Amino acid sequence: MKHVIVGAGPSGVIAAETLRKVDPTSSIIMIGDEPEPPYSRMALPYYLIDKINEEGTYLRKSSSHFGSKDIDVIRDRVTTIDPKNKSLNLEQHDAINYDKLLIATGSHPITPPIEGMDLPGIHSCWTLEDGRNIVNKARPGSNVVLMGAGFIGCIILESLALRKVNLTVIEMGDRMVPRMMDQTAGNMIKSWCQEKGVSVHTSTRVDAIEKGSGESLKVKLDNGEVLDADLVISATGVAANIQFLDGSGLETDEGVLVNDRLQSNITDIYAAGDVCQGKDFSTGEYSVQAIQPTAADHGRIAAMNMAGKDTVHQGCVNMNVLDTMGLISSSYGLWMGIDGGESAKLCDNDRYRYLSLSFEDDVMVGAQAVGLTQHVGVLRGLIQSKLNLGKWKDHLIKDPTRIMEAYLANTQAIGHNAGVM
Amino acid sequence: MLRSLQIEPEKCTGCLQCEMACSYQAEGVFNPSKSRIKIFTFHDEGRFVPYTCTQCTEAWCLHACPVEAIVINEATGAKEVIDDICVGCKVCTIACPFGTVNYNQETAVVQKCDLCGGDPECAKACPTQAITYVDSDHTGLERMRAHAAQNLPQDNA
Known part of the structure; x- marks a missing residue:
């Protein structure tokens, strides 16, 4: 059996390792188009603040890791796939045949349709190469404009602030991380960042970027303001890398369409990670999640199915965790709540504390x-186990901080009915 | 023989000796807030429940780590955080459905139970043997029975 994996991010790597475990005699090829060994984009913010060096971003630390598992890592870019002949065409290498194929090509940063986005001095923060460019240009005292205060924008915000640049953040939503947190939380994060000296503009758009004096740029905002910038970082969202699949017959929408085995419409082709429009645990619908835990789950489950071990994907809980200059926030599942569902809230604006739990009947969603x-992870446990909270829902509405107790009371043998004394 | 922590909440008096011992072993200070094992209090029932990482086979934390900073100690079976490799991204803290991996803002890395390398201080400190370190095969059965009994419909009412 010959397994070929396109993409060498977390999903591809975990799929390769899982395949080696469950299909020991198979041949495994993993193709990645970046020059470095497989690395984690999640680690880039920590590279930007010199907490780690480049090696610190690598997904696997031993240089012989893939060789020792007999996983053949090829550096090249797949140009087209040919499902009829079960083969892949590459830029530099000869075509490769496969028995089972995994598409794990991830996503890329989108460029907003704004005049001047092609000027030098505007970067994404997505690859190690981007990281090196930012390290070179984001020097203490330099003026940096960050476009986008979504999850990725916020994750690099802290790194930039720690590099002691003059930082201005522009977000078109009415709050920070609008797709991860509600008004209360998003505005709490905003005022925290402002208190720490970062200028944050929400409900604001960049109209155009023009050349300024020397190598500097002028960023024109829709409120008429013009900002001088030595560096502009664009973090306005990502999109799945599916362009190379055009004409292959593989069905795509936001990402590659798959069933609950992560199998595409073409037998023997699977998808995983940011490129995969997989099942969402909370909604039951198929959507792109583009988060690390989902990439890891997809990689493992797709590999099981590729190896012939029928494994159903129950759906991933969407989840995020963020550290904005020391203020840590997280969100799970249907964080915005559901129609007719109850919620439990605790809010202390002065101390920057907020907890909001959403329920459907007596289940946390x-x-x-x-x-x-x-103990923040127990929120995942409560949601994913669909635990019937019974009277503990009322306890949580009175005091939402008792999440661990709610979990333990319903899963551990405690109390007088434990019957083990 | 692999051993694991056996926790019997009905024997716990809530004295917090385990938290003190854990904190001292892990951080060199007597500060329950730094403990990897926690005692949860159920005032209405007059019960205390010690809880920490179960070193689960699934190891969501380990699979979610983007930089291979959580590894299995082959001798103890513990999933251990390597502080020098952990970047502090916290993905494991939201991925662990038991809530037993926590981020430490002072050290900027995550922390979890590592079974003290095979000689857990919490078990040694517990005066009532609510926490014991025993053959893995011997843990679980009573717990599972009790859990099953607790979840019977009549008990849920």
Whole structure:
């Protein structure tokens, strides 16, 4: 059996390792188009602040890791796939045949349709190469404009601030991380960042970017303001890398369409990670999640199915965690709540603390937290196990901080009915 | 023989000796807030429940880590955080459905139970043997029975 994986991010790597475990005699090829060994984009913010060097971003630390598992890593770019002949065409290498194929090509940063986005001095923060460019240009005192305060924007915000640049953030939504947190939380994060010296403009758009004096840029905002910038970082969203699949017969929408085995419409072709429009645990619908835990789950489940071990994907809970200059926030599932569902809220604006739990009947379906670092994962446990909370829902509405107790009371043998004394 | 922590909440008096011992072992200070094991209090029932990482086979934390900073100690079976490799991204803290991996803002890395390398201080500190370190095969059965009994419909009413 010959497995070919296109993409060498977390999904591709975990798929390759899983295949090696469950299909020991198979041949495994993983193709990535970046020059470095497989690395994690999640680690780039920590590279930007010199907490780690480039090697620190690598997904696997031992240089012999893939060789020792007999996983053949090829550096090249796949140009087209030919499902009829079960083969791939590459830019530099000869065509490769496959028995089972995994599309794990991830996503790319989108460029907003704004005049001047092609000028030098405007970067994304997506690859190690982007990271190197930013490290060179984001020097103490330089003027940096960050476009987008979504998840990725916010994750690099802290790194830029720590590099002591003069930072201005422009977000067109009415709050920070509008797709991850509600008004209360998004505005709490905004005022925290402003208190720390970052200028944050929400409900604001960049109209155009023009050349300024020397190498500097002028960023024109829709409120008439013009900002001088030595560096502009664009973090306005990502889109799945599916262009190379055009004409292949593979069905795509936002990403590659798959069933609950992560199998595409073409037998023997699977998809995983940011490029995969997989099942969402909370909605039951198929959507692109583009987060690390989902990439890891997809990689493992797709590999199981490729190896002939029938494994159903139950759907991934959408989840995010963010550290904006020391304020830690997280959100899960249907954090915005559902129609007719109850919620439990605790809010302390002065201390930057917020906890909001959403229920459907007596089951937790979503949550968001600001300033919570202890036991936060149990929110996932409560949501994904669809635990019937019974009277504990009322306890949580009175005091939302008792999430661990709610979980333990319903899963552990405690109390007088434990029957083990 | 792999051993694991066996926790029997009905024996716990809530004295917090385990938290003190854990904190001292892990951080060199007596500060329950730094403990990897936590005692949860159920005032209405007059019960205390010690809880920490179960070193689960699934190891969501390990699979979610983007930089291979959580590894399995082959001798103890513990999933251990390597502080020098952890970048502090916190993905494991939201991925662990048991809520037993926590981010430490002072050290900027995550922390979890590592079974003290095979000689857990919490078990040694517990005066009532609510926490014991025993053969893995011997944990679980009573717990599962009790859990099953607790989830019977008549008990849920």
